[in-house]
Amino acid sequence: MADKYEGEFYCVKCKAKRHAVGDIVVSKNGTRMAKGKCPECGTNLNRILGKA
Ligand SMILES: [Zn+2]
Structure with a gap:
């Protein structure tokens, strides 16, 4: 099960x-x-969360 990130x-x-x-x-x-x-333009978004 993949973790989800919700935010900016x-x-x-x-x-x-x-x-x-x-x-x-x-x-x-x-x-x-x-x-x-x-959600506006469909572009892929990446966010670095840091080391696991
Ligand atoms: Zn956009």
């Missing part, structure tokens, strides 16, 4: 902060990232 992402296309829900993924170097989608 920065959308580079809208140049604004968006509230979204995304899946938490852990990269190879152990950094947790949230991957979501902008």
Whole structure:
């Protein structure tokens, strides 16, 4: 079961902060990232959450 992150992402296309829900993924170097989608324009959003 994937963890979910809900909160603020920065959308580079809208140049604004968006509230979204995304899946938490852990990269190879152990950094947790949230991957979501902008509710306004559909652009993929990434947010670095820090080390797991
Ligand atoms: Zn957007």
